Amino acid sequence: MFKKKAEVLTSRPLSGKDVKALKRRVEVSFPDLFPDDIDLLFPAKSEVQLIKMKNRATAYTCNGPSPLFFDPEGRGDLLVPTCYAMWRFPRILDKLYTYSEVSPKVLGGADLFLQGLITPEGGLGHFSAEDLRAVSIPQNAYPFAVGTMEVSSDDVAKTGLKGKGLKLLHHYPDQLWAMGDKSVPNAGFTPVRIFPQDSASNGSAAPAQADVAGLSLSDDSSAQATDGHANADRAAAASTAAAAAPSAAKNEAEEPNSEQASIAAAAAPLSQDELIEVCLLEGLHAVTDGELPMLTSDFYAKHMLPAKPEGASMDIKKSSYKKLSKLLSTFEKKGLLTIKVIHKQDKLASVNREHKLYLGHTSAPAPAGATSAPSASAAAARADAAPSSSGRITVSFSYRVPSSLRPVFGPSAEQDRDALYSEAQVQQALLDYREQQHLAAPGGCIKLDRLLIGGLFNKKEEQKEGDVHPLDDTLKRLLSKLQVYHTISRPTPTGVSETLARGNVKNIVISMEDRMGGRKHLTHLSHVEGFGLDPDELAAVLQKKWSTSCSVNKLPGKTETGKMLDLQGNLLKELPKFLTEEYGIDPQYIDVKTKG
Template sequence: MFKKPLGNLKTSAPLRNSERKKLKQRVSSSFSIQNEDSDVLVPEGILSVKFSTHLNELGVAYLAPEGNPLWFTIGKGSEDLIPTVYTLWKSPKLLPFLSTPKAVVPILVGGADLMIPGVVHHTSNLSQGQLVSVCKYERCDGIPTLSSPLAVGRMAVSSDQLVDGGKEKGKAVLVLHTWKDHLWGLGSKEEPPADVPIQTGANTAGSTEDTDESQDQPASVNSVTESLEDLSTNDRRSSGPKDHGNVQSSQNVTYTYTPDEVSTLLYKSLLQALATSLSNLQPSSFPITSTVFNTSHILPSRPNFPSLVLLPSAASGIVVDPREIDIDPREISIKSSSYKSLTAFLKSADKAGLITTKAPSKNSGSSDLFITSVNPKHLDVERHKPYVTLGEVEAKSAKKAKREEMAEKEREREKTGLDVQELWKPHGPSVGVFEAMGASLSNLYSLHEIRELIDAYITSQDLVNKYERAYINLDPTLLSCVSAKSQGKSKKGAEDNAQQEVEFMRRDELMIKIVDKMQSWYGVVAEGKEMVTKKGQIKPIDVTTKVRQGRKACTLITGFEPFHIDADEMSEDLRKVCAGATSVSPIPGRPAGSGMEVLVQGKQGKAVVDYLLGKGVPKKWIEAHDRAGKK
């Protein structure tokens, strides 16, 4: 909600004593806290400031005297108070919470909602729509830790859909505000308190020892972890048997790879690259420097879930689910391997027959090897079992983020853009139908309104065919309209024959016939202005790139006047955007007053379309044509 800067930010003003008392009462009643405790959360000198989000939602933020936002509301006149992360850092158990892995937190900060598979723990008995906080769950040196709340949102589902065997896809929390967003940025931008160790009370091994351990939890962290009392203690990502005496929970153990195991994983990464990206390279792509070879092919081919490819030796002899072993694939690097240097690793691969390398010339001043060829038909490559790579996951995430960004831009453009409506007015043969319907003959109607009037008339006159309900029986009024002679038909007998032959018609066809007999109009509504209607059929703006005067390409724009775009203003804007000459002139070959033509030098079709979209013109009302051909 606050991933973009706040708009219409007014000057903050201190609350009067009476207003502060009311705010304290709202906090006390909404969050069941003592009145004296609310003094910390609603301090003396608290300020209020009005703002709007990038979605044009109105809101009010309440700021501490030092400027940190403590509470906010969304919606005009809303009484629904929502605490900020600054407030939750003062009172971590103010809201029930969910925990999520460290890797998910940057995604939430980027504006995404928390998905169900990303929930590790959660407070019990959560209802849909309930306010919750989101904390980071991480294991540091084998000790599970929990951060202070880093996000605030509303439950998208109830907590019974988060347990094992429940719904495993979809959104868990609709995030409203996060650490590092623009609401947080109004304050001091301080970092959250340090993570604290917790005792999960997990009983995955079927023993009761954890209960005793939880009693030894340090008192200094009780203020943060007291809300764990009602926590759903089982890690949701575990899907294995629950009652194996020799099962060890990976939550309490940190697994790492030995240098030899890292070397094995790097070798598998090279095999993965040879089986995929390197196998498609043309011979002309070589030679490749070792640095580029490593960063472009080997590193992206590292397994995204290393434990599924190679189980750490530390887990040998223990029945453990590999999916529970959380090892960052980025830790698989040359420095962590037994090779220690990229050159040694590549020479080893050369010796194995996977690649061919060449040392740099003595005069080049470079220490990078050159890879001159690869062998994707090597026996090890053919035996290699493919897996999900780190590069694939990162590329998918980047693609999704880009799609969401483009969708957000499109939503903003639609919200602030022009509203173009096609309208029709009763005219000629259709007048009799609208008189029979009891509708005004001077009004302009949209397709939806025309359809509603026709449906109401059909129902009132009981015109649905009893034998074929998809058809409508035509009474004299409808028959007179749909059978009326169109322009261009001159024989009188054709109309009489049509009236004799047509007795019924499909509903959608009847609609088309009636609209065809009406007069076309259109309306364009600019933001903050009333609709301007004009007679005629609106046509898309034409953006055509063609060659003029020999080999000089130019881009011509016509038909923009109905969309409230001034020719001279657009010409000047495009001159700056396209960094080229522009001109305005009457459309050649058309009568005076038919409109203007804006010419932009060069092939600027895309730039012009982007400009028109930025002016609020819907995409469906822009037609781009490239008739310049290739140079």
Template sequence: MFAKPFRVKSNTVMKGSDRRKLRADIATAFPSLSAEQLSQLLPSKEELNVVKIYAHKGDSMTLYVLQKNPLFFELDKRLYPTVYLLWRCPDVLPAFATWPPVLQKLIGGADLMLPGVVVPSSGLPEVTQGGCCSVILVNNRAPVAVGTAAASTAEMYSLGMKGRGVYVLHSYMDHLWASGDKSGPPSFPECEGSVLAGEDEESDDQDEEVEEECAQEEQEEHLCEKATDEVCAGVEELNLTEREEEKEEQGNEEEEEDQKSPQEMMDALLLQCFLHALKSKIKKSELPLLTSTFLRNHMFSCCPNGKQLDIKKSSYKKLSKFLQAMQQQHHLVRVKELTKGVESIVEVDWKNRELRSFIVPEEANAEASPVEQEDDAHPYQPPEITTLYTIPARLEPLFLDANKRKGAVLQPADVRSLITEYVRKNELVNEKNQNYVTINPTLCDCLLEKSEYQEVACLKWDELFSRTQSKMQECYQVVFPGQASVVKKGHIEPIDISVASRGSNKKVTLIKNLEVYGLDPAVVAVALQRRVQASSVLQPVPGAKDRVLVQIQGNQIQQVGNLLLDRYQIPRKYIQGLDKAQKSGKKK
């Protein structure tokens, strides 16, 4: 489920009433949790976030996140705990034990098979088919995976411990785990009675045999621990000193942020992006600079990863008021209206103490935004799209001489050349006028309608070709740079741009079918958001599991068209809806 990255749709703070409902749902779903444990898991004073996401296969689900760690995820109206919660309460779910090397397979997205299950002397835990359960390692009770039972306990025994045991939904070291603090599983003492079923459990009073068995158990435990260390070596962790320092810094930042209101936090983010842009993005030679250009091209690109700059959520509400405050209170810039109704930054005080003391965040140098990464590291290249034709059964006689049978795929040029070769081979060119082709019985059956059998004796070359292609089945070939070509039936779906109305008659622009052309909707949404300074969201396309559409506020057809045509070089014929763009000009 989380073996590949997921997309975040929204991230909001849970209200008090919703928190109480969630606590009741958790208590119902996991009755083994005591009231004290529930209070510790969901403390009333801690901020609990609700994160809506789309998995890589298009499944919509909800995460409940506390202190950056996801505790539960909800899929199909059913709650499942994450490994972070199970490390705090390891006995919430019935657990199946397996060997440490199997963990690497689970991390890759595989399910737990019954031959890999270690059966303790006390027997397998009692589960029903579809019941929620966890997976542990034989040397540690800390769960490393969560899933549902593929069969009941009795059915597992009746199957002879063969087949699938647990459908794994989430595991340690997958992308859901990586969205948290990336801590490793704690070390819990091994359960009693973990001896494999079927092993000889003969009790002997002789001290030598007891000591020998203990030595073997210690050796097996060391081997298991070593295997676990090898499996977990794929995660790069900070050393102890660096981690403690990082936690202290994060703790201080979180305390400061908790004391601020959302509006104050947006004001601080706005000022940070403003100073960052002035210090590292703007040159004196670029002045005067339009304020809208400054915001779109410079301030938005200085926004830290994981945060979204929205002036409407600040105390200023408008860019002009913010810049006025920067001019009058901070004396950082001078803004002037060079053209009626259009403001520009005409001067920057580079010696300003506040600007000189500002330190550009390290993450701004180390990490680029998704759009910048796409532009610099992996620039988008449009696919090559070619229209092709498939030979139907009716036209097969025309292509038999060229050994082309029903279902063969031909390019338009190949169709013309093969038809020309057929005409010349059968000497069908009209002797009196070579612009015409004489219709023989084969051409008559393949290209003419029944009403034309007695009327049409010859056709022009162009009409011959056009009739042939109209009778063939159209398909298309898509070739992405560095990838193998893909041939699909029918017409290629164009990128569809439309305008819809939402509540209060507000307009929104919808963009669909970006994936057909290899475009990432999330990257396009960010690029549009920066270009038009409006919020955007991703929504699932009804009836299509693997596709999402981009929704952006306002009628932005013109801006979307410019982005697709100029930046991504998509041919105009593959974009539908550009004619609905608002026409510029004064109203009469």
């Protein structure tokens, strides 16, 4: 609802009588709030503003810019808490829980489907259509979205978790949130995804985490303990610059921030040049011929970085090579590897496995007290017996640059407007741009120029040319402005099969429903196409595997284009294990749900 700029038409202060009426309306609409809670939201003699917007919505602020409640249609028949109000009192609304991996869809403004919900032990609870619900993830107590239910709990009991569940009205970080002070409750809140809460991200103790294993999500007592002044202080003190939460995806590799101090520089016996060369050799041992040709940026992210010893800091820019291209060019001249330009992109084409450097390398030496952390692909390649002939499926992410930000990426981005960049390449491009435009600032910061201000900051953020901004937050903002793509790579007998798709990964969904009063069960399997699996061929395999009937049907919903496999019996435990062992699909990309 607030994807576009929330243009304000009028703003006026409410009279004392109107403020009392508003507080009564809040008390009636949200019975879980105590009178003292409402007094904290609207203290005595405070200035409450009524804001009318161009999209017909009205909002209410109190002693500041942050809206606390809004009326979507401005008719006075529905009062909805904003993120700022929900962060102060997380128990203000009943919650729906979804996965951290699903949150990017919601942050992009998409409605929440029932298939994306996590069902607690006690079920989803009772609700009617058009009831308000907040949205959260189990490992982070603070909601990040709010909307109205499109179905009732009775409908869900009859049809199962299918179709739309919640119509989104407001979410972090939409334009309604941007009208406020832009605070966030903890470092798990990033513009592109909600991550599990890090209890060390602020000075106060974090709320107790939900019981993820048992999905016991109904107890909000830990969140209630953070209500009131303490939570308000925390929300006001947090800033978007703190949103540098680490990625939870196991297959995503990040390049270390070149401006951060080395964690174990004094303990590491290797120089930057030596460390980079060791990681290059380790990466060449890890990559298989079937994976080639491979983008040089992917080789760096997937094989070189994971080979870095734990606790060590590796930064090509601090070495004599300065750039990845020069490093690879140097060893290409030595005959160790071959680089080819394919579709205007540098790719690692071959590895000379008879070269003396390759044969003379065994494993990367670790710094004192540190342990080596080989890549997952290296471990798989060296395993004595792989569980499947098809190998492990890997997922990598890349980014497409809009025209407004192409100057940051240099002439190559203008020449190839469809080029995709890894996160490491995006970071390197930003560092190169900072150096070329003389924007370096001490303390790991960057001076903002007109291009960065216009491309990364909204008009309400009062940034000026020459202002100094943290480099890590600038990178996060840059990534959030790029179009995300994902590549799923699956080894086959004839080589590596790669599937490139726009957006984030759509997880495989496995669910089960009871039939005939619980005497029979039906297991559903969907979204396998995104992992390069043919539903009809997979159905034949599964039918033979468990000697059960398996039908292939079109997924319900007008916008769905995929197929769903329906297997007789309860296979909730066996099916995920089979997909992991036989097809190499990481469990993090398999969502298992139960149906009552």
